[in-house]
Structure formats: C-alpha cells, structure tokens
Amino acid sequence: MDYRFPLIEKLPPYVFAVINQLKMEARKLGEDIVDMGMGNPDLATPDPIVDKLVEAARNPRNHRYSASRGIPNLRVEISRWYERRYGVEIDPETEAIATIGAKEGFSHLVLALVEPGDRVIVPDPSYPIHSFAATIAGCELIKLPINDGPEEMLAALRALEYPRSQQPKLLVLSFPHNPTSVCVEPEFFEEIVGLARSRGYLIIHDLAYADLVFDGAKAPSILQVKGAKDVAVEMFSLSKSYSMAGWRVGFCVGNRQAVAALTRLKSYLDYGIFQPVQIAAIIALRDCDAYVPEIVDVYRRRRDALIRGLASAGWEVPSPKGTMFVWARIPERFAKDGSLEFAKQMIARAQVAVSPGIGFGERGDGYVRFALVENEHRIAQAVRGIKSFLNS
C-alpha cells in the first residue's frame, strides 16, 4: 500500500534537522563542533525545585493520573505569580491552565480556537510552531515582517484590511521574540489590544522569554493593558526562567473563553503533567525568584562574549536586549547563497552549529541564529573558528 498523509506533507522536515545531521557527522569524524543551534538551555534547574521533585516522586499518591488542567495549588501559584510580577489578577479557576510546556499548550490552544480555513496572523520569521500550529489546524497564514522591529510589524498589521466576515481569527505574538530578539514596550501592547478589539481577533501572546531581558530592560505582559483579558491570552514557560526545559511545564492565562476551550480539548488529550513535576513547579514559582537573575546573568555574559567576538571577526551584530539568541545578518559576501548554505559552511569551516534563519520563515533567510547555550569558554572557541572561516 502507498498511503498518503496530506497534513504531514504540509509539514516540511525541520531545516534544523539538516544542520543537526551535519553536526553529528562532523562529530563522528572527531571534530569538536560548538553547538549554538537549538535553544536548549544547558543550565541546571535550581536545587529546591529538584529536591521537591525527588520528595514528591517518593509519594505513591503522586503516581496516579493527575489533573489535565493542572492541580489547584499550581493554578493558585500561577495567579499569585502574575499578581506579584505584573499586578494582574488571574482567577485560578477560570483564567489559568497548566500546560505540558508552552509549546504543547500553544499548539493545542490554536487547535481549540480555530476552524479549517480561518486566517491566523503571525510574524515572519517566528518560532516554528507559532506558524505551524495554524498550518496543522488547516488555517491560512498571514505573515507580518518583523526583522526591523515592532514598528515594522505594527504598520503591516494596521494596514491589513478585511471585510468583517473574513477577519483573521487569531494574532500570534511573542516578545521578547525568538528568533529576532525584538522587544516591545507596554504602549505597543496597548495599540495591539485596541486593534484586536476593533477587528475582532483573539491574541495569543507567548511570553516564554519574560525574564530573559538585559541591561535593565523589562518585558511587559500583554495582560497589563486594561481590558486585555477580553481579547488576549498569554503563555509562559518554566523552561527558560528556571532552566526547566526537560520538565515540560508552562501555563496559559487570560481570556476565559480561550482558557475554557483549551481546558476542554486537553481533557480529551492528556491526563496532566506528572504530579511531582507540578508540585515542584509550585516551588519554582513561589520560592525561586532569587535564582532567576543569576540565570539571566549567565546568558548576558555569553551574549556579550559572542557579540564582542563576532565584532573582532569583522561581523557586526546588534546586541540583543532580550531572549537567549543572537540574530545575525549573514555577512554580505555569503548572503546570496541563503542561510541554510551559510549554516552548513559554519559547521564545515568554523566548527560552529547555528540555526539557519530560513527555518523560522522566508524572511529569516538573510540571517542565522546563535543560541547562547554554550559557556563562555566554548563561545571563545566558536569565535576563533568563525574568525578563521571569515578571514580565509
């Protein structure tokens, strides 16, 4: 039999897999590749969180199926966290749901909110699932430019004109933004909320990099805008702020109808995050604020080392104000071959793995993304490789 799976045909193989493969082949040949490709945090989860997991895992009561939408105490802690950080009131019963990481929560949220044929607006480039969740759900994508900053995106959004019956259903945003590292001010969200209200779409804001901001910058929550809960939900992830990427914990808060829709869909799909992980996540949100600046400082030092190093190799790249990424325009003389070819060259000639910008969308093709997941010593090694590649 020759089966066809039309949905899967709409999902191209991850471009990142190509780079990964090359990286593994080079490593097999004994080359020491500095891996700044995937944004996979390398820092240890703070001890109190790990200790609580171990303790909770020893209790057989926690071995059963848990609550798909998150245990009540976790949802209460999520709402306290929002109040403390942003002064935003969240009802833990109706306005908060725990998710198996932001990625799972986001993709199922999109699936819960749309019908095939709906239009979904998303910046290009973007974190891949931000556009592919809509593709998986059978939607049409409207892509907004963002490489030049929030104003560019906002102007394109303002200019979108549709008759009421054909208005887009969703607007997907995420600031600080992966991969471009674009950050926004609260006024940006005020205008966005106004636009959503007048045009009738719902906003999903992914605040995964809420804490990863540098040099005194602050990342606002969209829910700080008065009345935002009428038109928006926000996702958060414990993966970055608390170095808990493998644990798979995130949450979604805000608009009740959207939270209820996700809750309903997930009640069919899963039995919740392993309960000891939920209990440990309570400790993260309640007791681990003090660890966050230390984690952020590690990323800041790596950012500075990389930006300085690239400049010394003659590659001038703006220093990001947020995220754990450096979004670097490909040097002029390599630009015409595109980002995938350049990323291949980086492995072969600089022994450094980066993500080709094309993997984040067509408008990403002039760029590569460095993830700050190698230590400063390894970054110095990467810079030596890049210097010798670019100056050869």
Ligand SMILES: Cc1ncc(COP(=O)(O)O)c(C=O)c1O
């Ligand atoms: C914008 C954004 N959202 C979500 C995630 C993944 O979050 P989680 O680990 O909670 O699924 C990432 C990971 O790179 C990301 O860049």
